[in-house]
Amino acid sequence: MDNVNTPYNNIRLLKGAPPGQEAVNHYISELSIEKAHNTKLATKQRKHLVMLEACDDEYNYHYKMFGQGAVDRDMKFHAPQLVQDYVNQIRRF
Numbered sequence: 001m002d003n004v005n006t007p008y009n010n011i012r013l014l015k016g017a018p019p020g021q022e023a024v025n026h027y028i029s030e031l032s033i034e035k036a037h038n039t040k041l042a043t044k045q046r047k048h049l050v051m052l053e054a055c056d057d058e059y060n061y062h063y064k065m066f067g068q069g070a071v072d073r074d075m076k077f078h079a080p081q082l083v084q085d086y087v088n089q090i091r092r093f
Helices: 021-054 061-065 080-092
Strands: none
């Protein structure tokens, strides 16, 4: 051991990542997920504000874009006659 110039370092003897590296990688990945979420949220908020401004400050601008809207609020959840008509159409085939 008299001719060895490299200092003894027990970390170099360990296999795998140095101590603490896994925790660092974990928190880096968590931060990147949070950054992606914040970016996506900022984009959605920006688009929402643009649409509010474009549609005369009406909050329900999406109903204006699709006519009456996507949901018919007066439609019954269970309409027996509608179900019977549908079943009869299936039986015809």
